[in-house]
Amino acid sequence: MASDTRMNDVREDLVVVPLSHPWRWISGAVIVLVLAGLGWSMSEAQIQWEDVPGFFTHPVMLEGLLNTIVLALAAQGGAIVLGVVVALMRLSANPVARWFAVGYIWLFRGLPVLLQILIWFNLALVFQNISIPGLFSVPTNVVMTAFVAALLGLGLNESAYMAEIVRAGLSSVDEGQTEAAKSIGMTPLTTLRRVVLPQAMRVIIPPTGNNFINMIKGTSMASVIAFTELIHAANNISSRNLEIMETLFAAAAWYLVMVSLASIGQHYLERAYGPR
Amino acid sequence: MALVEAIGVRKSFGHTEVLKGIDLEVERGEVVCLLGPSGAGKSTFLRCVNHLETIDAGRIWVDGVPVGFRAAGGKLYELRERDAARQRRDVGMVFQRFNLFPHRTALENIMEGPVQVLGRRKAEVGAEALALLERVGLAEKAGSYPAQLSGGQQQRVAIARALAMKPKLMLFDEPTSALDPELVGEVLDVMTSLARDGMTMIVVTHEIGFARSVADRVVFLVDGAVVESGTPSDVLDNPQQPRTQQFLAKVL
Numbered sequence: 001m002a003s004d005t006r007m008n009d010v011r012e013d014l015v016v017v018p019l020s021h022p023w024r025w026i027s028g029a030v031i032v033l034v035l036a037g038l039g040w041s042m043s044e045a046q047i048q049w050e051d052v053p054g055f056f057t058h059p060v061m062l063e064g065l066l067n068t069i070v071l072a073l074a075a076q077g078g079a080i081v082l083g084v085v086v087a088l089m090r091l092s093a094n095p096v097a098r099w100f101a102v103g104y105i106w107l108f109r110g111l112p113v114l115l116q117i118l119i120w121f122n123l124a125l126v127f128q129n130i131s132i133p134g135l136f137s138v139p140t141n142v143v144m145t146a147f148v149a150a151l152l153g154l155g156l157n158e159s160a161y162m163a164e165i166v167r168a169g170l171s172s173v174d175e176g177q178t179e180a181a182k183s184i185g186m187t188p189l190t191t192l193r194r195v196v197l198p199q200a201m202r203v204i205i206p207p208t209g210n211n212f213i214n215m216i217k218g219t220s221m222a223s224v225i226a227f228t229e230l231i232h233a234a235n236n237i238s239s240r241n242l243e244i245m246e247t248l249f250a251a252a253a254w255y256l257v258m259v260s261l262a263s264i265g266q267h268y269l270e271r272a273y274g275p276r
Numbered sequence: 277m278a279l280v281e282a283i284g285v286r287k288s289f290g291h292t293e294v295l296k297g298i299d300l301e302v303e304r305g306e307v308v309c310l311l312g313p314s315g316a317g318k319s320t321f322l323r324c325v326n327h328l329e330t331i332d333a334g335r336i337w338v339d340g341v342p343v344g345f346r347a348a349g350g351k352l353y354e355l356r357e358r359d360a361a362r363q364r365r366d367v368g369m370v371f372q373r374f375n376l377f378p379h380r381t382a383l384e385n386i387m388e389g390p391v392q393v394l395g396r397r398k399a400e401v402g403a404e405a406l407a408l409l410e411r412v413g414l415a416e417k418a419g420s421y422p423a424q425l426s427g428g429q430q431q432r433v434a435i436a437r438a439l440a441m442k443p444k445l446m447l448f449d450e451p452t453s454a455l456d457p458e459l460v461g462e463v464l465d466v467m468t469s470l471a472r473d474g475m476t477m478i479v480v481t482h483e484i485g486f487a488r489s490v491a492d493r494v495v496f497l498v499d500g501a502v503v504e505s506g507t508p509s510d511v512l513d514n515p516q517q518p519r520t521q522q523f524l525a526k527v528l
Contacts, residue, residue: 179328180375180434184389184441185365187358194392198379275378275423 048246055237055250064233065254071147071219071229072258075155076212082155083162090167101163109160114221117153120144121225150222150229158215165207169200201273209266216258230254277340279304279445279476280325284334287320287500294320296500297334302445307477309487309508312497313523318480319372321497322447325478326367327360338367339444365393368438372450374430376422382409382433383418389441401440408436412466428459432466439470446470448479484527488512496520 055061090101108116124140131137173196181191223232234247280302287295294317302308310318323329325336327344336343344360345352355363376385386405390396409415412432414425422430431451438446448467452460464486471477471490481487487494487508494511496504496519504517512528515521 174375176371176373176375177377180369180371180377180437182328182361182364183326183367183369183371184437185361185393186389187361187393189358190392194388195377273379 047249048243051243051246052250052253055234055243055247056253058233058237058250060228060233060237061230061247061250061254064228064230064236064251067147067227067233068216068219068229068254069258071150071154071222071227072212072216075151075158075219076215078151078155079158079162079215080208082159083166086159086163087166087170090163091170105160105163107160108156109164111157113153113157113218114224116157117150117221117225120152121146121149123149146222146225146227149225150219150227154215154218154221158211161211162208165204165211166200169202169204170196172203173199198273202270202275205266205269205273209262209269212266213259213262216262217255278302279306279339280478281337282321282325282334283336285321285324285331285336286333287317287324287329287331294500295324295331298497298500298502300495300502302476302478304476305474306492307471307475307479307490308493308495309491310478310480310495310497311482311484311487311511311523312503315499316497317500318497319449322369322449322478322480325445326364326369326447328369338363361393365389365441366444368441368443368446370431370434370438370446370448370451372453374422374427374434374454376430376434376437378422381419381421382414382425385422385433386437386440389437393441405436405440408439409433411439411469412436413462426459427455428462431455431463435463435466435470444476446475446477448477448481450480450482452481452483482527484512484524496523498523 086101086104089097090105092098092101121144123144127140129137130140130143177195177199178191181195186194219229220231222229223235226232228236230251231248234251238244238247278301280300282298282300285295285298286293298317298321300308300321310321312318320329324331325338325343330344341347341363342352343363344355346355346359347353376382377388380388383402383405386408387398387401390401390404391398406415406418409418412435414429414432414436417425417429417433422433425433435451451467452463455463460483464483467477467479467486468490479486479491489508491508493505494508495502496511496515496517498519504511504515504520511520512524515524
C-alpha cells in the first residue's frame with residue numbers, strides 16, 4: 001500500500017536538508033557593502049576628523065551644551081505642569097474651562113515652534129512694557145531675553161501636546177478606580193494624586209519621553225534668535241576657523257549623547273510605573 | 277432612628293426614570309437584600325446611598341445626616357465634592373468588579389483609606405490591615421498585587437479595604453456577579469460572618485440562597501419601585517405580588 005511505502009521511507013536514515021535562505025545572505029551582504037562604502041567615503045571626505053574631539057570639549061561648545069540642557073529641561077518641565085492643568089481644564093465640568101483648554105491646544109499646537117519663538121522674541125516691537133496695572137510694569141525687551149523667548153516658544157507648544165497626552169492618560173484609568181477611591185472617602189485631589197495619576201503614568205510616560213527627545217533637538221531652533229545652544233555654539237566656533245562640518249559633527253555627537261541618556265531614563269521610568 | 281432612611285428617592289438618566297420614588301428604612305445591625313430583575317434600579321439606589329449618584333427628588337439620611345447635603349437653618353445646602361467625601365468615610369462599598377487599586381498590594385489597598393483619608397500613622401494601620409486580611413482569610417497574600425489574586429480573593433480584599441474605614445454601613449453592589457461559580461462561596465462566607473458580627477448591610481444580589489439565610493429583610497424592586505418587602509420567608513417562599521412570583525419562578 002502507498003502509505004506503507006511512505007512509512008518505510010521515513011524509517012530509513014535520510015539526510016535532512018535544511019531550508020536555505022539565499023536572500024538573507026544576499027540582503028545582508030548588500031547592507032554590509034553599503035555601510036562599508038559609507039565608511040570609506042567618510043574616511044576619504046575632506047573632514048579634519050582629528051579636530052572633532054577638540055570641538056566636542058571646546059568651552060563654547062560646553063556652554064552651548066549646558067544652555068541646551070537647561071532650556072530643554074525647563075521647557076519640558078514647565079510644559080508638563082501646564083499640560084496637567086490644561087488637561088484637567090479639558091476634562092472639567094466647567095464649560096468655560098473646557099473651551100479655554102480646547103482653544104489653548106488649538107493655538108499652541110497649531111503654530112510652528114519657530115514662529116512662536118520669533119513672536120515671543122519680537123514682542124517688544126508691539127508691547128513696550130509688560131505690566132499688570134497697579135502691580136508692576138517692566139520693559140519688554142528687558143524681560144524677553146533669547147532664553148525666555150525660546151522657553152516660552154518651546155514650552156507653550158509642548159504644553160499643548162502634554163495636555164493631550166495627560167488627558168489620554170487620565171481617561172485611560174477605569175471609572176471604577178475613581179468610584180472606589182470616593183467610596184473610602186477620598187477627596188478629588190487625593191484621588192487624583194494617589195489613584196488616578198499613578199495609573200495614568202503608564203500611558204503618559206512613553207509619549208512624554210518621545211516628546212522630550214524631540215524637545216532636546218527642538219532647542220536648536222533657538223539658534224535663530226542667537227541663543228547660545230549647541231548649534232549656535234557650533235556656528236560661533238566655525239565662524240572663526242571655518243571648520244563647519246567638524247564643529248557640526250561635534251554638536252551632533254552631543255545630541256546623540258543627550259538623546260541616549262534620555263532614552264535610558266525613560267526606560268527606568270517606564271519600569272517604575274510598569275504593570276504589576 | 278433607623279440608620280438609613282430613604283424617602284421618595286427619584287433618579288433619572290436622561291429621559292429614563294430609573295428610580296420612581298423608593299422608600300426604604302434600614303435599622304442598625306439589619307441586613308437588607310435588594311432583589312429584582314436587571315434594570316430594576318437596585319444598583320442605582322445603592323449608589324445614591326453613597327452619593328456616587330445624585331438624586332433628583334426625595335431624601336436619603338444615613339445616621340441622621342442627609343446624604344449629599346448639609347442641613348442648616350431649615351435649608352439643605354448641596355455639598356461640595358470635598359465635603360461629600362467626608363460623608364462617605366462612614367459608608368463602605370463593595371463593587372461588582374472589585375475595583376482594587378492595581379498599583380498597590382493587598383495590604384496597601386487596605387491601608388490606603390486610613391492613612392490617606394483619616395491621616396493615621398502607617399505603623400498602627402498596618403497591624404489593623406493585617407488583622408483584616410486575616411479576617412477575610414488572606415493573611416498570606418498581604419504582599420500580592422491584585423493581578424496576582426483570583427476574583428474571589430480580590431473581592432475579599434475589597435471587603436477588607438472597606439472595613440478598614442470602620443464604616444457604620446456596608447453597601448454591596450452585586451459582589452459575586454463577576455466571580456467564577458466556585459469562588460462565590462468564599463465571598464458569601466465573609467459577608468455572612470460580617471452580618472453575624474452585627475454589621476448593617478444593604479446587599480444587591482442575585483444569590484437567593486444568601487438572601488434566604490442571611491438577610492433580615494428582602495426588598496424586591498421592579499422598574500424603579502419597591503414591589504414587595506418583608507422577611508426572606510415571606511417574600512421568597514410566599515410572594516404576594518405576581519411580578520415577584522414570576523421573577524422567583526425563573527431564578528429558583
